[in-house]
Amino acid sequence: MVHRRLFQAIGLFVIFFLFGCGDTKSPGQYSNQAVKEVNVSQLLTEVNDSQQAEDYFNQGNSWLNAQRYKDAIAAYDKAISIKPESAKVWNNRGNAFNSLHQHQEAIASYDKAIALQPNKHEVWFNKGNVLSSLKQYKEAIASYDKSIAIKPDKHEAWINRGIALTKLQRYKEAIASYDKAIAIQPNQHEAYYNKACAYALQSNAKLAVENLQKAIKLYPGKYKKLAKTDPDFSKIRGDKQYQAFIQ
Template identity: 45%
Template structure:
């Protein structure tokens, strides 16, 4: 198809303009052919190779059908003889030309332009094929096409660049960097290659080298937003938050709707605990990508830090609306609801979180606490127990499970939970105090007094423990003076 278009126009198709929307070659204005013939040539050179004829046989059949259906519409070729040539003679000339192009096109190209030009054309076709596959996210196939192009034309810098991009997508960062290096060696002022190399180096945790690569790109084009954004990412990874912010601000100066720069600028401000500025950045990010759950989630986290619980709840609502399986979003939504004391809704949020991630300790614990606040102690105990199955060394869960059991007047069970709490955290004064209360409930006053003593040892001004100890001593008929002598 490309040979025929070049024969008709005298121009190499690779030098022709392309439709910016479809990437198809614009060539018909440079010659005069019948629409039927033009359609065949268009199909032979489709940008998406899957839309082309699948074989030479299929192409030949289309040509035969065109020949058989020939009517008054014929290719109009530049005049090569007298102006009174008949349609029949022009038809014969057209078929002769087309036969030559179809049957011995390769020989013609090789003899006129030489083997190197032929290889170059094939390499370009493979390059275009690789780009199509890349755009379809068929990265392994794209990589194979680029490798074949490089085998034909090793000095093809653009193919090395696209190969590097594909390797990056495949998370083969070391190989990606090597391919970018090759592109840069062939074309030292290759802006995109310097930028892509920086991203690959950042993934390899070579932040300083990445920043240097982005700086080289910016020497070539100081207003290149992608390089400023990548530079910001490397600085963010290096915990150089102020410098990262400065780079992101450059990026959005040159490309205002650059989502990644706004989002990461928010992260940098969040790390610096400058929450109001972080809110500004995240709000700009969700303005650009309204359905991005990560940005809504981080915006919610910042609102929580600012104690803006309703705004946090609304942000988390959007996060889980756009990504229903976002278990962290459901969990954090539950936190906002707990802070607003909307316990029934918090239960719903945490139940969604543990359904999505059954091994999420903190969600089980918070679900237990939500039930606890609703005085649904049996459900609370079940949730605390699930949390403790996942993390037996959490003293707070043991303590709260003990409190729920105490509220159900299951004092012996409560003692078991309090014992575990103080075993895990020996200086847990509240657990010693509650343990004393459970011992009083089963009339073990001596043990209760000893437990209160532990609470007071770890928290000397613990008024509730001091008063409870006095009441336990009165149950034994012990005077305050006797208690002091015993101590």
């Protein structure tokens, strides 16, 4: 019995000796080495998880492009379950919900993305669009302002901001927003058309027709037909200049 105990003791001694053979590391240094090995293992796991989350994200994008929005959301949810701190996944999840007209769910997703990365101009823009759909125009303008503060040359945000301002009958500010979009991209036919609408709503037929002409020149065949039925032009339908142009 003693011999067997000695054997075990020798065995333990030999093990410790072999760890130290040819190496003068202290026990504390061995502890550090063990921690490093664990960290490498954790890093590999994180890399694998990150790749899996990216795969689900890409799958979600494919479903989103195919207009299979519920499938897209399911894929994004899988990505989020692995990597919940990905703002881009939350953003695209919001887009999928928005496409299903589930606006509150979309806003919740955008808010998650914003909490993770407040400087993503796309997310603020997307949130503004949903708020506009809900006719929450003041809140929409605030979101567009955030998007523009991050990316001042985002002409789409200037245009949509102008639309929200028009809905609030803040026409002067709306026209200024459209002018910003035009300054950034002079061929923005949407900006000219919406600017024409803002003038028409103020019964300014001259400037309404002037901007409508510019929109039609940039996009022939669309805006002349649209203006004939657009209620924004109701106040100037009896104007001779408008009638002569629209015929």
